[in-house]
Amino acid sequence: MIEYIPFIAVVTMIFIGLYAVLFRRNLIKIVIGITIIESGVNLFLIILGYREGGVAPIFTSLPAGTTYPAGMVLPVPQALTLTSIVIGVAVLALMLSLVMHIYRKYGTLDVRKIRRLKE
Amino acid sequence: MSGMSKIVKTSVNILFPLTMIFGLYVIAHGHLTPGGGFQGGAIVASGCAMIVVAYGSKWVFKQIKENRLATFESIGAVGFITVALLGLVFSTVFFGNFLAGSNLLFGTTPATGSTGADFNTGGVLPLMNFAVGVKVIAGLFVIVLVMAYASSVKEWDT
Amino acid sequence: MNNIDVLIEQSPALIIAIPLLGAFLMPLVSRINSTVRNIFGLLVLCLTGFFVGMLASDVLANGPRLYIFGAKDLAVPMVRILFEVDSMSIFMALITMVLAFIAMIYSWSFMKDHDGLDKYYTLVLLLITSTLGMELTGDIFNFFVFLEISCIASCALIAFWISEGEALEAAFKYIVVSAIGALFVLFAIGMLYAQYNALNIATLANVLKYTFLDKIILVLLVVVLGMKAGLVPMHMWLPDSYGRAPPSVTLIIMGATLASFYGVVRVIFTLYGNVLSTTMRFSIPLNVLVGWILITLAIISIIVGVAMALIQSDLMRLIGFSAVAEVGYMFLAIGAGIAALGTPYATTALHGGILHLLNDALDIGLLFLVAGAVYYVTKKRSLDDISGLARNMKYTTVFFIIGLLAVAGMPPLNGFASKFLIYESVYQLNPILSIVAILCSILMLAVFVKVFYAVFMGPELPAFKNVTEAPKSMLLAMGLVAALAIFIGLFPNLVIDALVKPAADALLNHAQYIGTVVGGI
Numbered sequence: 178m179i180e181y182i183p184f185i186a187v188v189t190m191i192f193i194g195l196y197a198v199l200f201r202r203n204l205i206k207i208v209i210g211i212t213i214i215e216s217g218v219n220l221f222l223i224i225l226g227y228r229e230g231g232v233a234p235i236f237t238s239l240p241a242g243t244t245y246p247a248g249m250v251l252p253v254p255q256a257l258t259l260t261s262i263v264i265g266v267a268v269l270a271l272m273l274s275l276v277m278h279i280y281r282k283y284g285t286l287d288v289r290k291i292r293r294l295k296e
Numbered sequence: 297m298s299g300m301s302k303i304v305k306t307s308v309n310i311l312f313p314l315t316m317i318f319g320l321y322v323i324a325h326g327h328l329t330p331g332g333g334f335q336g337g338a339i340v341a342s343g344c345a346m347i348v349v350a351y352g353s354k355w356v357f358k359q360i361k362e363n364r365l366a367t368f369e370s371i372g373a374v375g376f377i378t379v380a381l382l383g384l385v386f387s388t389v390f391f392g393n394f395l396a397g398s399n400l401l402f403g404t405t406p407a408t409g410s411t412g413a414d415f416n417t418g419g420v421l422p423l424m425n426f427a428v429g430v431k432v433i434a435g436l437f438v439i440v441l442v443m444a445y446a447s448s449v450k451e452w453d454t
Numbered sequence: 455m456n457n458i459d460v461l462i463e464q465s466p467a468l469i470i471a472i473p474l475l476g477a478f479l480m481p482l483v484s485r486i487n488s489t490v491r492n493i494f495g496l497l498v499l500c501l502t503g504f505f506v507g508m509l510a511s512d513v514l515a516n517g518p519r520l521y522i523f524g525a526k527d528l529a530v531p532m533v534r535i536l537f538e539v540d541s542m543s544i545f546m547a548l549i550t551m552v553l554a555f556i557a558m559i560y561s562w563s564f565m566k567d568h569d570g571l572d573k574y575y576t577l578v579l580l581l582i583t584s585t586l587g588m589e590l591t592g593d594i595f596n597f598f599v600f601l602e603i604s605c606i607a608s609c610a611l612i613a614f615w616i617s618e619g620e621a622l623e624a625a626f627k628y629i630v631v632s633a634i635g636a637l638f639v640l641f642a643i644g645m646l647y648a649q650y651n652a653l654n655i656a657t658l659a660n661v662l663k664y665t666f667l668d669k670i671i672l673v674l675l676v677v678v679l680g681m682k683a684g685l686v687p688m689h690m691w692l693p694d695s696y697g698r699a700p701p702s703v704t705l706i707i708m709g710a711t712l713a714s715f716y717g718v719v720r721v722i723f724t725l726y727g728n729v730l731s732t733t734m735r736f737s738i739p740l741n742v743l744v745g746w747i748l749i750t751l752a753i754i755s756i757i758v759g760v761a762m763a764l765i766q767s768d769l770m771r772l773i774g775f776s777a778v779a780e781v782g783y784m785f786l787a788i789g790a791g792i793a794a795l796g797t798p799y800a801t802t803a804l805h806g807g808i809l810h811l812l813n814d815a816l817d818i819g820l821l822f823l824v825a826g827a828v829y830y831v832t833k834k835r836s837l838d839d840i841s842g843l844a845r846n847m848k849y850t851t852v853f854f855i856i857g858l859l860a861v862a863g864m865p866p867l868n869g870f871a872s873k874f875l876i877y878e879s880v881y882q883l884n885p886i887l888s889i890v891a892i893l894c895s896i897l898m899l900a901v902f903v904k905v906f907y908a909v910f911m912g913p914e915l916p917a918f919k920n921v922t923e924a925p926k927s928m929l930l931a932m933g934l935v936a937a938l939a940i941f942i943g944l945f946p947n948l949v950i951d952a953l954v955k956p957a958a959d960a961l962l963n964h965a966q967y968i969g970t971v972v973g974g975i
Contacts (some may be wrong), residue, residue, distance in 0.1 A: 180740045185673060198634065205625075211633050218637050218644070225648045237328050241408035253533070254647070261640060263334055268633050270439045271606055275613060275626050277446065278822045293620050366481050381471060390467035390525045450685035 186211045190217030204276050204286045208269070215265045222258045226251035297448050299352035308350040315343030323429035327418035333425045337432025344437045353444035371430030379423050393417040445451045457797045458508075466507045466537040467519040469547070470587050477579035483916050484572035492562055494653065495575050499558055499582075503551045506586075510544045514956055518970045526972070532654050538592030540967060541956035545808065546589040546716050548953070550709045552938070554582045556931045557705040560823060563925035564702050564830055574614065581607040581706050588713040592971070594646070594725075595653045597717065598639055601682075605632040605708045605801050611707070612699040624694035629659030635678040640683055641675040656971035659964060664729040664740075675721050676744075682714035684781040686755040692778055693762070701826030702830045704770075704923050705819050708777070712811055715781070719788060719961065727964030730795065745793025748785050749883075753890055755782030767837050769828065775822045776861065776898060780891050786891065787876045790883050798824045799879040803957040805950060806875030810861040812949070813868040813942065814859070820857040821902075824850055826913075827924040827932070828909060832917075837905065842914035846921050851910050853932045858906060862899035871946035 190213055197210025231250040232243055243249070276286070283291055299305065322329075324371050325337030383392035393404050396419030413451040461468075476498035484491040501625070513519055518540035527535060527907065557578070565571060585599035613625035647653055649668075651663050681688035693713075697706050722730075722744060730741040759779025766772040783787060787807025794800040827850050834840055844851045856867065863873040873895060881888035923929070942949050960967070 197636075198630065207630060211630065211637075214634060214637050218641050221641060222644045225644055235329070235330065235412055236406075236409070237413045242408075243410075245409070250437065253653075254644075257644070257647075260595075260599060264599070264606075266436075267606055268602070268629065269608060272626070272629055272633075274443065275442065275609075275622055275629070277615070278616055279619070279622050281625065283620065291619075293621055293623065308907065355693075369608075370478055374475070375480060377471060377475045381475075384467065385469075389525060390464070390471065390521075393524070448700045449849060 183220070187217050187221045190220065202288050204279065204288060204291075207288070208272050208276065211272070212265070212269060215261070218259055218286070219258050219265075222254045222261065226254035267271070297349075297353050299355060300350050304350050307415060308346055311341050312347060315346070316340055319343065319433075320429075323425055324422065325413075325415070326425040327421045328413045328415070333428025334432050335410070338436065340429075340433045341436035341440070344433070345440045348441055348444050353448055354442060357439060357445045360441070362438065363408045364393065365434050369431050369434035369438070372427050372429075372434060375427035376424055379420055379427065383420060390421075390434075393419040393421075395423075419436075461505070462508050462512045464521075465505045466519070466539055466590055467497050467523070469502055469505050469509065469590065470583060472505070473498055473579050473583040473586070477576050477583060480496075480576045481572050482916075484575070485812065488571070491572065491575060493577065495558055498579065499551070499555055502586075503555065506551050508542070509539060510548060513539055513541060513544045514952070516965060518734065518861045518960070520970055523810050532652060532657055532971075533720060535591075535593045535596055535603060535774060536971070538736055538967065538970060539590050540717070541953075541960040542716070542808075543589050545953050545957045546713060546811075547586055547897075548631065549712060550582065550585050550589065550731045552580075553705050553709045553815055556701045556819065556823075556935055559927050559934075560705075560826070560931040561702040563927045564826060565700065568614075572885055574611070577607050577611050578703070578706060579711065585706070585709050585713045586726070588710075589716055593653055593656070594643055594655055594666075598636065598643055599929065601714070601717075603635060604637050604713070605629070608707045608710055611703045612695050614700055614703065615698075618698070620694075621698040624698040625693075628691045629731050632682065635681055639673050639678050640841030642671045642786075645671055654719070654971065655709035658966045659725050659727055659966050660972050662726065662729055664732050668726075670720070672726060676718055679717040679721065680751070680785075683711055683718060683780050683785075684755075685751050685785060686758050686778070687751075689755065689758075689778050693771050693774035695773035696777060696822075697768060701770065701822045701829070703832050704822050708815060708819065711781070712815060715784060722792060723961045724964045724967050728790075741792050741795045745789045745795075747793075749793065749887065750780045752785035752789055755779065755785065755886060756894045758889060759971075760901065763901045764897070768835050768848065769825050769837055769840075769909070770822070770835065770934075771820065772837075772901070773970070776901065777814075777818045777823075779817060779862070779894065779898060781811075783873070783876060783891065784810050784814065786880060786887070786921065790887075792882050793885055799882045801962070802875055803879035803883075804961065805954050806872050806879060808954050808957050809946070809950060812953075813939075816935055816939050817857055817860040817869055819852060819931060820939065821861065823928070823932045823935065824854045824857060827928050829923060830928070832872075832923045837908045839908050840915075841912040841918075842910070843918065843921065844910040845914060846918070846946075847910075847923050851925055851927055852931070853936050854906060854910065856939060858899070858902040860943070861893050861902060864899075866940075867945045868942035868946070870943065871950075903913045925950045 194210045194214035194217060198207050198214065199205060201210065228250050231248055232240060234249040234252040279291060281284055287293070319336045319340035320330035322339060323333060326332030326336070380391045383394050385391045386394035388393070395401060397403060399407050402416055402418050402422055404414060406414055430435045476495070479490070480494070483494050509519070518538055521537040523535045524530060525534060528536070565574060568574070581604055584600045584603035588597055588604065591597050591600065609625050609629040613626060615621045645667055646658060649665070650658055652658055652661070660664060677688070684692045695707065699707065702918060732740050734740055756779045759775050759782060763765070763772050763775035766775060782808050787803050787810060791800045791803040794803070828840065828843065829835060831847065860867040860869040863869040865895050870894055877888050877892060880891065
């Protein structure tokens with residue numbers, strides 16, 4: 178049971194993020210919801226690489242007696258997560274600058290008052 | 297936004313060079329210890345954000361024109377693609393590692409197993425780390441500076 | 455000759471590297487002059503088009519070609535990123551290059567009066583790089599990275615006219631929907647990696663067993679990539695974005711939409727190619743289930759697209775809704791091809807769907823270019839404010855008539871060839887679908903004839919007495935697209951035998967795609 182706790186945390190974070198995007202009216206809260214979903218997916222990618230009793234996959238000053246590559250955790254999911262974090266930073270910067278422009282144009286951050294493109 | 301008090305400015309004066317050296321260390325040793333281009337660049341950029349908070353975005357924006365930072369960023373990106381194309385020329389594969397195992401800049405072959413962190417290894421990787429680090433520093437600094445400046449100006453001239 | 459062989463061998467990498475280098479050099483080049491910047495952009499696209507052409511001539515003659523990044527051979531287990539180019543990929547790359555070329559020529563005079571144009575051209579070149587990368591790659595995480603790059607670049611381009619509030623709102627809706635969708639694609643890729651320890655499409659297709667998690671992965675991938683292609687009920691972002699972006703940008707965003715459609719086709723036909731005949735509950739094979747779901751959603755897309763286009767008064771938003779209907783036709787053809795896999799009319803359906811990709815890109819592109827020319831001359835968007843333009847803009851009127859007939863599927867233009875193949879093959883699957891498709895095609899003709907009368911015929915308003923014809927480079931771009939449309943309409947067999955038949959064969963022959971990577975160790 179205890180090895181399922183990280184996966185339960187991932188699903189909880191994704192659902193909290195989806196709740197914030199769907200049911201909140203403030204634009205900044207929608208952006209925060211997207212960030213929470215991204216953190217959940219990154220956590221999921223890192224969990225996939227775990228091996229019981231493994232050390233970090235770095236050759237500099239390994240602890241004595243570690244076999245490689247069997248005694249290390251997998252390095253490929255860490256590379257995938259790093260790429261995903263960089264993409265998340267870029268998307269977050271773009272969304273926040275759009276929110277700043279929208280606030281400057283309309284004077285409000287309420288989603289229901291900004292909807293001009295309706296039918 | 298305007299700057300903060302004298303105490304904050306003095307402590308930022310002491311902390312910023314330390315942050316910058318630590319960030320450059322993380323960029324330069326990316327092929328040996330955890331780190332690399334993006335991670336070290338983010339550390340230096342957070343030091344730069346510290347300066348924007350302490351001295352005020354209006355003053356920093358007047359000192360550093362945004363064009364110079366954009367040029368800096370382009371130089372980092374062009375350097376990255378140029379190193380990858382040099383791999384195409386010298387070892388006939390795009391992104392090929394043509395410096396590893398040779399006697400040029402970063403060319404020593406490391407010993408297998410647990411090593412003692414020889415800096416001279418890695419081939420093309422430290423060069424790409426530097427290029428990506430320069431680009432990330434310029435890019436994140438521009439984002440923080442322009443957002444801070446734009447939220448303090450009354451009227452935009454778009 | 456040896457030089458040509460070396461160039462062809464390195465061309466998959468150069469097709470990505472040259473526009474990327476051009477995008478990074480653009481801020482430095484545009485400090486010199488604006489003419490130098492325009493010429494530099496066109497030069498980069500010409501060079502890329504040259505390499506795409508050479509690679510096309512090689513792939514269509516010799517079969518799929520591999521390119522491995524970073525070393526000469528594949529390490530075992532496969533950890534290297536590789537590009538695998540087969541006939542379907544190179545067909546999509548050719549469509550993207552045509553659209554990019556036309557958009558660059560059109561942008562010269564359409565965007566001339568704006569400032570911040572160095573960032574505009576940088577973003578356009580980045581968007582072209584990421585679309586080409588999506589189409590050529592053979593590694594599914596690499597596909598995700600290029601998908602995200604195209605999402606960011608197209609969002610920044612949709613919001614380019616920041617003085618209008620609606621453009622900002624359309625861009626914000628687009629980035630929220632796309633970012634959440636791309637995160638779910640990453641979740642599905644993580645699940646694939648966890649089960650099979652590989653990220654390469656050919657390796658995954660070789661070892662895929664149809665477990666419970668694979669069903670979830672198929673649903674996530676098809677739903678998100680279908681959303682980015684504009685399938686109902688996930689199409690809400692498409693009319694907003696296409697209606698508010700500058701029309702030269704809309705052409706390239708259409709290229710990115712078609713690349714997402716290519717992603718759906720690649721996932722279903724190649725990644726799940728070996729398991730498409732597994733039997734599910736009630737003894738229905740998987741391909742029949744997936745095919746009929748796609749057909750249902752496609753019919754709803756066609757009906758919704760045409761019905762919403764009838765009531766619009768904003769010109770570019772109306773063309774956006776008709777783009778949703780055209781994507782519905784593409785999905786109808788592909789769904790029929792999947793549901794009837796193995797029968798001869800499935801191949802006809804695939805031919806019709808793939809040819810419709812090319813025709814739809816050209817026709818809807820021509821309509822957007824004409825709408826852009828009307829906006830440039832009159833500065834008005836709504837059909838209520840424009841009238842009687844045919845007196846002064848003769849060439850634009852002729853191009854609009856060609857686009858109208860092509861979209862509705864009239865001979866001798868290109869829309870007729872692909873739509874006839876779709877009607878013929880779908881009729882043999884179920885006659886009612888074909889009848890609905892023909893009726894909606896007639897409705898689309900009605901929509902655009904109404905637009906033609908409102909905009910070009912009718913009394914001349916005093917505000918428009920002195921309008922001139924559109925500038926020369928815009929007329930040149932529209933003329934090129936119209937000439938291509940007429941050429942494909944008059945000689946469809948040339949195009950089908952040369953480009954479409956190898957693409958359909960490459961899709962159905964997933965064993966050849968897998969064997970290029972797995973057999974070659």
